[in-house]
Amino acid sequence: MVFADRVWGVLALLGGLAIIFAARSFPVIPGQAYGSALVPTLIGVGFLLCGTILIVGDLRRSPRPPVFHLDPEAGSPSRLLDVLSVPAAVLAFILLLHPLGFVPVATLVVGGLIWRFRRGRPLSALITAVTFALFTDWLFRHLLLVPLPLGLLSSWLG
Amino acid sequence: MDTILTALSYALAPSTLVVVFFASLFGLFVGAMPGLTATLATALLVPVTFFMEPVPALAAIVSATAMAIFAGDLPGALLRIPGTPASAAYVDDAYRLTLKGQAELALGAGLVFSVIGGLVGALVLVIAAPLLAEIALSFSSFEYFWLSLLGLSCAVFVATGKPVKGAVSLLLGLFISTIGIDVAAGYPRFTFGITELMGGVSFIPAMIGMFALSEVLRWAVGHRRAGVLVQQRIGNIFRGQLGLLRRYPLGLIRGSLLGTAIGILPGAGADVAAWVSYAVSKRFSREPEKFGTGHVEGIVEAGAANNGALGGAWVPALVFGIPGDSVTAIVIGVLYMKGMDPGPTVMLERPELLYAVFSTFFLANLLMLPFGWLAIKCFRRVLHVPREVLMPAILLLCMVGAFAINNTVFGVGIMLVLGVLAFFMEESGFPVAPAILGIVLGPLVEENFITSMIKAEGHVLAFFERPIAAGLGILTILVWAMTVRRALRPEPQIAVSAG
Numbered sequence: 001m002v003f004a005d006r007v008w009g010v011l012a013l014l015g016g017l018a019i020i021f022a023a024r025s026f027p028v029i030p031g032q033a034y035g036s037a038l039v040p041t042l043i044g045v046g047f048l049l050c051g052t053i054l055i056v057g058d059l060r061r062s063p064r065p066p067v068f069h070l071d072p073e074a075g076s077p078s079r080l081l082d083v084l085s086v087p088a089a090v091l092a093f094i095l096l097l098h099p100l101g102f103v104p105v106a107t108l109v110v111g112g113l114i115w116r117f118r119r120g121r122p123l124s125a126l127i128t129a130v131t132f133a134l135f136t137d138w139l140f141r142h143l144l145l146v147p148l149p150l151g152l153l154s155s156w157l158g
Numbered sequence: 159m160d161t162i163l164t165a166l167s168y169a170l171a172p173s174t175l176v177v178v179f180f181a182s183l184f185g186l187f188v189g190a191m192p193g194l195t196a197t198l199a200t201a202l203l204v205p206v207t208f209f210m211e212p213v214p215a216l217a218a219i220v221s222a223t224a225m226a227i228f229a230g231d232l233p234g235a236l237l238r239i240p241g242t243p244a245s246a247a248y249v250d251d252a253y254r255l256t257l258k259g260q261a262e263l264a265l266g267a268g269l270v271f272s273v274i275g276g277l278v279g280a281l282v283l284v285i286a287a288p289l290l291a292e293i294a295l296s297f298s299s300f301e302y303f304w305l306s307l308l309g310l311s312c313a314v315f316v317a318t319g320k321p322v323k324g325a326v327s328l329l330l331g332l333f334i335s336t337i338g339i340d341v342a343a344g345y346p347r348f349t350f351g352i353t354e355l356m357g358g359v360s361f362i363p364a365m366i367g368m369f370a371l372s373e374v375l376r377w378a379v380g381h382r383r384a385g386v387l388v389q390q391r392i393g394n395i396f397r398g399q400l401g402l403l404r405r406y407p408l409g410l411i412r413g414s415l416l417g418t419a420i421g422i423l424p425g426a427g428a429d430v431a432a433w434v435s436y437a438v439s440k441r442f443s444r445e446p447e448k449f450g451t452g453h454v455e456g457i458v459e460a461g462a463a464n465n466g467a468l469g470g471a472w473v474p475a476l477v478f479g480i481p482g483d484s485v486t487a488i489v490i491g492v493l494y495m496k497g498m499d500p501g502p503t504v505m506l507e508r509p510e511l512l513y514a515v516f517s518t519f520f521l522a523n524l525l526m527l528p529f530g531w532l533a534i535k536c537f538r539r540v541l542h543v544p545r546e547v548l549m550p551a552i553l554l555l556c557m558v559g560a561f562a563i564n565n566t567v568f569g570v571g572i573m574l575v576l577g578v579l580a581f582f583m584e585e586s587g588f589p590v591a592p593a594i595l596g597i598v599l600g601p602l603v604e605e606n607f608i609t610s611m612i613k614a615e616g617h618v619l620a621f622f623e624r625p626i627a628a629g630l631g632i633l634t635i636l637v638w639a640m641t642v643r644r645a646l647r648p649e650p651q652i653a654v655s656a657g
Contacts, residue, residue, distance in 0.1 A: 001379060001585045008586060012326055019333065022348060029343050034611045036340040036347060039604045043336065046329045053322045053645075074380040082378045086553065090371070090574045093557050094567045106554055113550035117378075132551050136558055144209040146562040 001083075002069040009054030016047030078119075085116050101151020102141070106133035165513030168213040169521060177214040178221045178518065182525055185222030186533040189229025190540045191548070192239040194373065196226035196428070197484045197591075201369040202552070204362055204488060205559030212496040213514045219492065220468075220515065221522035223485050224276055227428050227464055228530055231268035231457075232537050235261055244428035244464040247436040247456070254452030266395035267402055267457045269530040271410060273523050275462030278414035279421060279469025280519035286422070287505065287512070290477045293626075294502035299613065300621055302478070303606035304630035306599045309424030309480040311637040313592040321645040323588045331596020332603070334359050334576075341601070342608055354568040361491040363560035363569035364576050364597055368590050369484070370556045371577025374549050376584070392534055402458055409439055409459040417463025421470025427483025428464040428471075435463035469519055476500055476512060479602060484591040487598045 023037040023044065058065070073079065089109045096105045111129030115122050140146040168174065181203065188199040199222045207215035230242030235252035245252075245268075255264040297305075310332075314324035337348045338358030349355040403410065416438060417431040439459035440449045449456050471482025472489070479500035481487035493500045498508060505512060533540075560573040580590045614620030622628040 001582065003582060003586050005586075008323075008326065008588070012329075015333075019348075026340075026347065027343065027345055032612065033616060034608050036343045036345045038611070039607065040333070040336050040347065043329055043333050046325070047333075050322050050326045050329065054326070057320075057322070071380065079378075079380050082380075083375060086371075086375050086378050087574060087578060089550075089553060090557060090570060094570050094574070097561070097567055097570075102558075106558075109557075110550040110554050113553065114547055117546035117549065118544075128547055129550075132554060136554055139206075140558050140562060144206065144562070146209075146558070147565055148558070148561075 001071070001074060002065075004065045004067050004069075005054045005058035007067055009051045009058065012047045012051030012054060016044040016051060018044075019047065020044035082117060085113060089113055097151075098149050099151060101153050102148035103133045103137050103150075104152055106136060161509045162513060164510040165517055168510065168514035169217065169517035171213075173211075174214045174217050174514075174518070177210065177218045178521060178525070181218035181222040182225045182522065182529050185225030186229045186529060187540060188222070189226030189241045190232045190533060190537060191543075192233040192237065192241055195242045195369075196223045196230070196244070197369050197488070198373055199223065199226045200485050200488050201366050202555050202559065204365070204492060205555075205562045207492060208362070208495060208563065212498055212511055213518075215492060215496060216489070216515045217518035217522075219485070219489055220518045221525070224272075224465060224468055224519075224522045224526060225529060225533075227468060228269060228272040228526055229533055231265065231272070231461065232534060233541075235264040235268065236537065237541075242429075244432050244467075246429065247432040247464075248460045250450050251453050251456050254450075255454065255457075258452050260452070262393045262395045263398055263402075263454055264457060265392065265534050266397070266399050267454050268461045269395060269527065269534070270399045270402075271413070271458050271461040272465040272530075273526050274410060275414040275417055276465035276468060276523035276526065277520065278462070279418045279466035280516065280523060281469075282415075282418045282422075282466075283469040283472055283519065284513075284516045286473050287477050287516075290473065291502035291505040294477055295506075297478075297502075297626070298624065299606040299609040300624055300627040301630060303603065303610050304621070304627055304634055305424075305478055305480055306603045306606065308630055308634045308637065309474070310592070310595055310599055310603065311634050311641070312424045312426060313595045315637050315641045315644070319587040319589060321641045324592050327583065327588050327590060328592035328596045331593035331598075332600045333596075334364065334593075335597050335600020336604070341605065354564075354566065359572055359597070360563050360569055361597060362563045363572040365488055365491070365594055366556050366560050367573035367575070367577030368580040368594060370552065371573055372580040372584060372590070374553050374556070375577065375581040377545065377549055379585075392537075395531065395534055402454060406455055406458045409442075409455060410462055412438065412442075413459035413462035414466045417460075417466030418470035420463070421467030421482050422473045424474050424480045424482055426467075427485065428467040431467035431470075432460040432464040436460040465523070472515075472519075476504070477502060481595055481598060484594055487591075487594045490598050 019040050023040040026037040029035045093105055093109050107129045110132050111125045114125040114128055137148060141148045185199050188194045189196060200219055203218055203222055207218050227242060227244050230240055230245035231252065232241060234240040234245040234249040235256050238249060238253040240246040240249045252264040310328055314321055314328055337355055339346050339356055346356055413435045416435050420426050420431040420434055436456045439456050440446045443455055471486045474480040474482050475486035475490055479490060481490050490500055498504050498511060556573060557570050560569040561567060563569050584590055610621060622631050
């Protein structure tokens, strides 16, 4: 999953411009020449410089690499689903942690991923996921005293 | 003397020993798993260490990284897949020895010389850190500014791939470090009204995302090489090691010291140490033609170097607060969390804590002998752990770790965004370590830069008026010049490999 250097170059240019523009609105401390805006502005200038080098370097290459290159193996629909399932699992964790509680959401996320990666055996995935979820809950909530939300299981695990 | 005794009582306390025991097993497991790095081991450990006392917390990191770097040799020798990047330099020699039926010699050399290299690194740390701290006490903002800039510049210089990509990664880290309330003016920068960003981007979720989540994504995208063991039974790994010690004493000393010295250099870590030592070993060998064909000499020297680098990297981290590699970048974050702000004053204020940490270096390296032997014996079982199960478990630990720091899912969101970004960056040939160094060193660079600019009233030459500052400044400019020279060299016509 490779983006060409010119794509990164454009992102760096846009990022650099945005940083410099935002830094111009930072307040100046009376009597001081160097304040909140100085370092972000220098970083912005650095991004502009690097962005330009990346774009020029990439445009000079022959043959010019494609804007986006996907490994043939990684480009198969099933492999793409594997990759997408990882951020989807994290998003599910973020959205469902408080409503469902840690153990159910961890079971769901880990079980779902094992099932997806193994292409089957849902019961074994579920048993493994429950074991992981309970172990992690014990480690973090009981041993390290992290207040992991109990959610649906508040009456059982509380 | 009292300090040393107190330090030993901390280091040998039952709670510390239990932590070292489990962290060592964890480090061995992660290192032995191809593709999982010592940095990932540290990233996953940090949320757990967050809830520990300073000494066990740091001891956990020391023992896990030392074990992981050694354990990286196992899949390297038996499968030709280096477990960690630090083992990549001599993987061909180790694997070819295995093909010749000499896996014991390769693995034993990896273990014994890792231990010796690690002990030398620890010794240098004990001697050099207090001496350098004395010098560092006289440092002003000018010296600290140049030193932190030198660390960042080295990170770009030694990074793989094009230097401009290392620079972009570094700028990204520096930018992330500016998010939140500016310490000098108390003004919220780049927070977009989000309350959680007022205190800045939490370092731990950022680090977990960039080092661990990106690793899970990379595995999912298809870098799944299954290994086949060519030698099923491993015999006595200690046989023949004394002979190697007698045959290559110079290589061992050179590897240990060079590795430690490279570790001390800001930005360069165990992997760079191993590559350089392997090249040096070949250069001075009487049989350079045998390197790469299953010759043990390179393993002796580079194996000692990569573990020596671990101790070395802690020197600038503890004395100046400048990380020697990505692991110590994480360590600096942990030190701040534990109220042990790195710098020369910590040597004066809390010497017993530091000496306790130093002691754990010796402890971890000595424990490596029995633990390493055990790991070699059990390696076949480790290989059988299915990745399809392991990766979701790692992801769960990442999410809980990112949540646990502030008990909010916002941290998990930060981990997700930066993890996905780091994944695409690495796929496109951008190194990630400079970004982490930028996040850690950014506040230090900015604070010292602004203070120095105010003191100098804008005169740039004032940055070179003090002798040490001038020396560091010139060194930094030299690193930049070499980086630009490297960038201008014609690009070799090979595909850029990700990561």
